[in-house]
Amino acid sequence: MSLRETVENKDIALIDILDVILDKGVAIKADLVISIAGVDLVYLDLRLLIASVESLVQAQAGGRKTISSDQFDRQREELIHATGQPDKWKN
Amino acid sequence: MDGLIYLYGLIPAHESRERTLPSLKGFDGRGEIYTIPIGSITALVCNLDPHEYSEDSIKDKTNNDMEWLQEKAFHHHETVLKLSKMYTIIPLKFCTLYMNQTSLEKTVRDHEAKMMDTFELLTGNEEWNLKIYCDDELLKTKVSQNNPVLEAKRAEISELPKGKQFFEKKKLDKLLESELEEEKNKVSEKIHEHLKEFALKGNVKKTWGSNVTGRKDDMTWNGVYLIGDSKVEEFLGQIQQYEKDMKETGWRFEASGPWPAYHFSSFSK
Numbered sequence: 001m002s003l004r005e006t007v008e009n010k011d012i013a014l015i016d017i018l019d020v021i022l023d024k025g026v027a028i029k030a031d032l033v034i035s036i037a038g039v040d041l042v043y044l045d046l047r048l049l050i051a052s053v054e055s056l057v058q059a060q061a062g063g064r065k066t067i068s069s070d071q072f073d074r075q076r077e078e079l080i081h082a083t084g085q086p087d088k089w090k091n
Numbered sequence: 092m093d094g095l096i097y098l099y100g101l102i103p104a105h106e107s108r109e110r111t112l113p114s115l116k117g118f119d120g121r122g123e124i125y126t127i128p129i130g131s132i133t134a135l136v137c138n139l140d141p142h143e144y145s146e147d148s149i150k151d152k153t154n155n156d157m158e159w160l161q162e163k164a165f166h167h168h169e170t171v172l173k174l175s176k177m178y179t180i181i182p183l184k185f186c187t188l189y190m191n192q193t194s195l196e197k198t199v200r201d202h203e204a205k206m207m208d209t210f211e212l213l214t215g216n217e218e219w220n221l222k223i224y225c226d227d228e229l230l231k232t233k234v235s236q237n238n239p240v241l242e243a244k245r246a247e248i249s250e251l252p253k254g255k256q257f258f259e260k261k262k263l264d265k266l267l268e269s270e271l272e273e274e275k276n277k278v279s280e281k282i283h284e285h286l287k288e289f290a291l292k293g294n295v296k297k298t299w300g301s302n303v304t305g306r307k308d309d310m311t312w313n314g315v316y317l318i319g320d321s322k323v324e325e326f327l328g329q330i331q332q333y334e335k336d337m338k339e340t341g342w343r344f345e346a347s348g349p350w351p352a353y354h355f356s357s358f359s360k
Contacts (some may be wrong), residue, residue: 001325001329002324002326003327003331004323004324007327007347007348008348008349010347011242012168012347013304014161014164014165015095015299015303015304015305016220016222016347017164017168018185019166019220019299019313020166020168020220020350020353020354021164021167021171021182021185021353022184053339064304081219
């Protein structure tokens with residue numbers, strides 16, 4: 001596989017997408033509904049977004065905890081299997 | 092009454108005639124994306140309900156509804172990315188909305204000449220992004236050991252009485268921090284300048300804090316490059332080489348692309 005294909009197929013994080021579609025996308029300001037009040041939504045949002053993205057990152061970190069507890073359960077089962085001990089947690 | 096128009100991107104009209112637009116769902120997940128021909132340019136758009144997508148409700152959603160934002164940001168990205176694989180496209184920012192078709196048409200006509208120049212610039216070229224990260228602790232050790240300014244300062248401190256040493260050491264830590272930042276910038280800048288040799292254009296973007304990236308290491312560089320198709324492999328190969336050579340000292344390189352050319356489609360100048 002070429003380097004290009006490898007990079008192209010990598011998963012992209014939300015922050016990479018926001019970094020691109022909010023920070024530097026072209027805007028033709030005069031006609032944006034959103035900037036009617038003279039406020040450029042994109043800059044306004046970027047500041048607020050940092051807070052949102054932060055909470056998303058934290059939420060994802062919380063999600064990982066659940067996964068690791070599943071992993072722990074799996075590992076425990078594997079250990080039981082490997083040592084031939086009866087499963088103490090099962091009645 | 093006219094509905095709102097969500098603009099994804101602009102393409103040359105002749106490309107729109109040559110390749111039929113595939114069936115793609117619009118921003119609200121119900122309507123379809125369609126084309127509006129405006130002179131030598133074609134706009135790729137969908138309709139939105141002005142009540143559901145008022146200025147206030149969009150602001151409210153982007154600020155308070157992270158799931159909504161994530162879903163819609165992905166939708167925008169995936170749609171524009173798909174279109175960019177078919178057409179030479181000027182991609183628009185997330186949530187670029189027009190009151191009605193007339194106002195969209197007028198805006199496009201006003202910028203037509205510059206848009207045509209942009210299409211020319213983008214043809215045969217691709218946008219790539221490089222984020223450079225650095226493990227401060229690892230690099231700090233290296234900077235601390237090999238820095239003549241710090242060496243001199245240390246020698247100076249060792250001559251001082253004990254009480255004074257304490258405060259001077261505090262100052263030394265501060266100096267180390269600033270030397271570290273300088274070193275990071277210097278290294279990243281050098282890499283950027285080198286990578287620009289493979290590119291038509293290279294721009295520097297703001298870096299993001301670790302509260303946003305969710306990473307432990309620090310983003311030291313965020314660069315975008317417009318690269319000719321034939322140079323991309325070489326460009327990525329060079330990044331891979333940097334990664335290989337600098338991994339030990341705590342540097343990480345994250346290239347992504349090809350992106351729709353968001354950073355090289357500006358015609359405001």
